[in-house]
Amino acid sequence: MHQLPSRTTRRRFLLGTGAxxxxxxxxxxxxxxxxxSARLVVVILRGALDGLAAVPPYADPHYAGLHRELAISxxxxxxxxxxxxxxxxxxxxxxxxxxxFLAGELVVFNAVxxxxxxxxxxxxxxxxxxxxxxxxxxxxxxxxxxxAALPRGTGAAGERAVAISxxxxxxxxxxxxxxxxxxxxxxxxxxxLLARLADLYSKDEWFSARLSEAVQTDKLADGxxxxxxxxxxxxxxAMASTPAMAGPRAAQNPAVKxxxxxxxxxxxxxxxxxxxxxxxxxxAVIEASGWDTHANQGGAKGALAQRLAGLDKALRGLADxxxxxxxxxxxxxxxxxxxxxxxxxxxxxxHGTGACAFLAGGAVRGGRVIADxxxxxxxxxxxxxxxxxxxxxxxVFKAVLDEHMHVDAKTLATRIFPDSSGARPLQGLIRA
Amino acid sequence: xxxxxLLGQRQYTPGSPAGWPDTSxxxxxxxxxxxxxxxxxxxxxxxxxxxxxxxxxxxxxxxxARPETxxxxxxxxxxxxxxxxxxxxxEFQRR
Numbered sequence: 001m002h003q004l005p006s007r008t009t010r011r012r013f014l015l016g017t018g019a020x021x022x023x024x025x026x027x028x029x030x031x032x033x034x035x036x037s038a039r040l041v042v043v044i045l046r047g048a049l050d051g052l053a054a055v056p057p058y059a060d061p062h063y064a065g066l067h068r069e070l071a072i073s074x075x076x077x078x079x080x081x082x083x084x085x086x087x088x089x090x091x092x093x094x095x096x097x098x099x100x101f102l103a104g105e106l107v108v109f110n111a112v113x114x115x116x117x118x119x120x121x122x123x124x125x126x127x128x129x130x131x132x133x134x135x136x137x138x139x140x141x142x143x144x145x146x147x148a149a150l151p152r153g154t155g156a157a158g159e160r161a162v163a164i165s166x167x168x169x170x171x172x173x174x175x176x177x178x179x180x181x182x183x184x185x186x187x188x189x190x191x192x193l194l195a196r197l198a199d200l201y202s203k204d205e206w207f208s209a210r211l212s213e214a215v216q217t218d219k220l221a222d223g224x225x226x227x228x229x230x231x232x233x234x235x236x237x238a239m240a241s242t243p244a245m246a247g248p249r250a251a252q253n254p255a256v257k258x259x260x261x262x263x264x265x266x267x268x269x270x271x272x273x274x275x276x277x278x279x280x281x282x283x284a285v286i287e288a289s290g291w292d293t294h295a296n297q298g299g300a301k302g303a304l305a306q307r308l309a310g311l312d313k314a315l316r317g318l319a320d321x322x323x324x325x326x327x328x329x330x331x332x333x334x335x336x337x338x339x340x341x342x343x344x345x346x347x348x349x350x351h352g353t354g355a356c357a358f359l360a361g362g363a364v365r366g367g368r369v370i371a372d373x374x375x376x377x378x379x380x381x382x383x384x385x386x387x388x389x390x391x392x393x394x395x396v397f398k399a400v401l402d403e404h405m406h407v408d409a410k411t412l413a414t415r416i417f418p419d420s421s422g423a424r425p426l427q428g429l430i431r432a
Numbered sequence: 433x434x435x436x437x438l439l440g441q442r443q444y445t446p447g448s449p450a451g452w453p454d455t456s457x458x459x460x461x462x463x464x465x466x467x468x469x470x471x472x473x474x475x476x477x478x479x480x481x482x483x484x485x486x487x488x489x490x491x492x493x494x495x496x497a498r499p500e501t502x503x504x505x506x507x508x509x510x511x512x513x514x515x516x517x518x519x520x521x522x523e524f525q526r527r
Contacts, residue, residue, distance in 0.1 A: 047510070121509050122511050125510065166478050167480070192513070193517070196508070200520075207525075210465045214463065214465050290509075292509040
């Protein structure tokens with residue numbers, strides 16, 4: 001039926017992975033020397049974080065009615081938001097971020113978006129990372145183009161950046177040399193993937209039974225110091241519509257464990273350790289997934305709350321580990337798009353547009369919320385369903401690259417972010 | 433090489449001159465399934481760059497691809513996750 005230009009068959013693909021498996025045994029970490037003093041960490045939240053839960057606009061008169069049981073209450077009540085100003089708060093899981101806000105080291109953005117206006121995760125992540133206005137058109141990322149515009153690092157291959165990832169994410173791909181380091185110290189399986197597999201297997205008795213068994217086993221094997229909370233999280237990874245994962249007990253399986261919600265903490269610490277090492281990288285990119293909360297998202301407590309707590313812990317770990325480098329560090333936390341203003345029929349939220357973002361670090365002129373709030377009234381919503389974005393994320397990216405990394409302004413406006421004249425860089429995000 | 437070990441068959445060490453057993457019994461346990469999930473997610477992480485999951489589903493499975501698998505690929509949170517789901521789909525594993 002379909003004629004494909006290049007056919008990747010199942011067999012050819014599997015043969016290729018065997019060859020790769022052999023090369024994967026070789027160490028692939030190269031150390032880069034540092035040039036300037038600024039440090040930048042970009043955290044990409046894949047799956048579209050609900051900005052209306054992470055940065056609740058508690059004072060918006062339409063918020064509670066739309067977000068319903070997923071809404072976070074005003075500060076001052078039990079499980080209420082952590083106060084930022086008279087309109088916005090932080091999700092109660094963001095204890096560390098709130099401390100940074102009070103210390104003047106966090107800028108909170110709301111109602112932001114990349115130029116992407118459709119609802120595909122892949123395309124949305126491409127636009128977030130390629131710095132263009134459309135998902136295709138370049139094979140390199142804006143952060144790599146920015147690095148290419150800086151003087152070479154003095155390391156063996158001139159690297160300045162590291163990706164803590166199995167492979168280099170699009171944002172860092174391109175001409176400038178970068179290193180990548182695999183975060184997998186111990187084998188573990190992403191719980192969001194498990195939930196989606198459970199869904200995929202729901203009509204297949206054989207696979208369904210095996211997966212239930214495996215997940216059950218995993219919980220038993222992992223039943224040491226785990227709290228009831230994290231067990232509940234695992235039993236209902238929540239993001240996909242998950243059929244009951246109860247099954248007969250099986251033999252212990254210590255070799256493979258489902259990822260703990262705070263796996264990102266280990267990744268963040270690894271990034272910081274590398275950056276702090278002699279001649280280590282100045283720029284790091286880390287990724288966290290599991291934000292695609294279509295079902296059972298939860299509010300102040302629940303699935304998303306646990307993810308956010310894991311992220312908060314990771315950012316604290318990053319700061320702790322960076323230690324004396326923290327005063328010269330900026331940490332940018334972004335996601336591909338936001339989620340619907342209204343709760344859906346499965347107590348979650350669907351793909352939306354306007355989202356939140358964070359810029360934290362000792363180098364950041366923080367303690368501020370930057371949001372030209374459009375409101376959540378029916379006429380204010382985009383397409384009658386999404387938070388309307390009022391700030392282009394590229395305005396934030398440009399400001400950070402300009403003020404923090406000292407990338408030439410003209411290069412920023414042309415090579416790094418083509419077609420971005422409408423997205424003027426914000427001013428004064430970084431301490432002088 | 434490690435990926436072979438994860439799959440339960442260390443290269444060149446079948447433990448019997450007859451080689452690895454090819455009956456389903458030897459690879460159908462829940463433990464083996466979990467190892468394949470781990471393998472699939474690692475492979476997907478490394479390979480997502482060059483591969484479009486939908487194209488790959490069409491060229492590898494063609495008409496064998498179930499609608500629910502194609503839906504799961506479309507809804508996946510990243511292309512790497514989509515690829516892992518494809519590798520772990522019942523039809524990919526059974527073919």
